[in-house]
Amino acid sequence: MKVPHANEVYGLIGEFETPKDLMAAARKVREAGYHHIDAYVPFPVEGLSQALGLGRKHDLVPLLTLIGGLGGGLTGFFFQLWVSMSAYPMNIGGRPLNSWPAFIPVTFELTVLGASTFAVFGMLALNKLPQPHHPLFNVARFKHASIDKFFLCIEAHDPKFHLEETARFLQSVNAQHVTEVRDED
């Protein structure tokens, strides 16, 4: 997603009353050949990702979580091994220095810690958040995207995008308050 220059048109946005209307419109928009589209909704709507054509491959969060978990667990385990066997060996009752079962609780905790931090910060990074400025915030009615309305946006860099025609098309799929989104400052 490219951030447009000042005063450039970002896209066209239309509003829907219910998740059902939005889903139906999203399907029609995709069938009409638009690819650079996104929906803005106040809660996760089941099936919306499929309606917009977002595949599973768009979601790198599980992979990042796996990497974080493996990284945390392996680092934790071998670090304890290194401390106990080489950096600070202590003979306690003649037990082996490599007393690995005793290292499992900390290994487990660090696995969870690594996986969780990667899941959260990975999700934020992939979503490019924090991002305080976005052209959509210039649309007055967009406030409702976090309250009770469902929005569909066709972005200007879509090859099929044409200001008037796309606006008419959005209205034809029952979108209300079709508005041009501009990056104003």
Next chain:
Amino acid sequence: MSTGDHTVNSPEIRRLARVIEPGHSYASVTDKIASIVLTRPVSIGWLAGFSIAFTLMMVLMGSIAWLIIKGVGIWGINIPIGWGFAIVNFVWWIGIGHAGTLISAILFLLNQKWRTSINRFAEAMTLFAVACAGIFPLIHTGRPWMAYYMFPYPSTMSIWPQFRSPLIWDVFAVSTYGTVSALFWFVGLIPDLATLRDRATNKTAQVIYGMLAMGWRGSARHWHRYQSAYLLLAGLATPLVLSVHTVVSFDFSIAIVPGWHTTIFPPYFVAGAIYSGFAMVLTIAIPLRKAYDLEDFITMRHLENMAKVMLATGLIVAYGYFFEFFMSLYSGNKFDVFLVQQRLHGPYSGYYFALILCNILTPQLLWIQKVRTNVAALFVMSLVINLGMWLERFVIVVISLTRDFVPSAWGRYQPTFWDYSTFVGTIGLFVTLLFLFVRALPAISIAEMRELVAHTSEEHE
């Protein structure tokens, strides 16, 4: 099964079965929950409650200051009872936190819709309980400014923590638990912070909520990743919450002290933690729904379900007590047998019988539906269970330490004023944080409530 139809159609049961009262729309749930934070004026009741809690928190600050000036000698601990109130309170608080994670993670994985309106403040409760819990081992070290020694860092003394010690496992378990609970809570809050940003009318609130929401705009692409991160976090928090009280129980069961050295400790500690945690969730939920008119969202169904979870976990705890008792006698180990006698007839037997009364006998009333659906009775019951779980930790810590292997090493434990003031002080800290939370952040997840509205309206169609 012949009564099945009758039960389903009885209006009383239908009313109970609702997780949200009918007639709510996306806008009305948003309005109702957000207005508590954004528009509702500060009430006299809130101010009064906050002042009391804040005063108690100052008692905590004073007690800690005096402790740092004088040392741990101001407490009742001695040799052989080196643990005392500090560890009793630590285990009690950390256990309370467990219900929050259970509600937010385990019930989420099990797809229990009734968790929706209670998960946010239960998670907040977890965070605040962990904060209270963390204070105790820290100040119990005697020199809390040296506490960083417990973390592995490359020190100029070239020493490292002893990773074979359950006390170091505890450091990792509790700090991971605190961190992951905070992450989980914050991720859940992001969409609601965006709602508050968009609804706030005053500039300061817009800026603060705006920064916290980080520019969340509800994009379907974002929600997609958000949901997978949330699901993964729930999956990670589930074994984590079970591991935390397991590690806490290792603090006891790895030691060879009679009454501590038992393999039943991990499951029975985890069940006890969830038991006390649900009691605390009820203790908070009942006044909260009353004070902020949230009866539509925190319905009788929620209260009754929580009562059922308490009854079930209470029975697991009772099973734990029974087998702890049975295995001591069955083992024939004379120190273990002696410990059982000490619990029943020793100097602290009063605590033991009070514990049985609070944790096993009283909760049996929850079998009766009239009790489970009586708000006042549930509130009293939750307080009784909180007390009972505190007594359980007192019995475990104190009785075992006062009566170990040789009579010359026996002792007595008498808590002092400072023991009580520190404990009461942490309750003050906990309640203060809750009061601030209710005014600053949405106590119920708004985005999830909208989802619930969407689901219930689909069912009607």
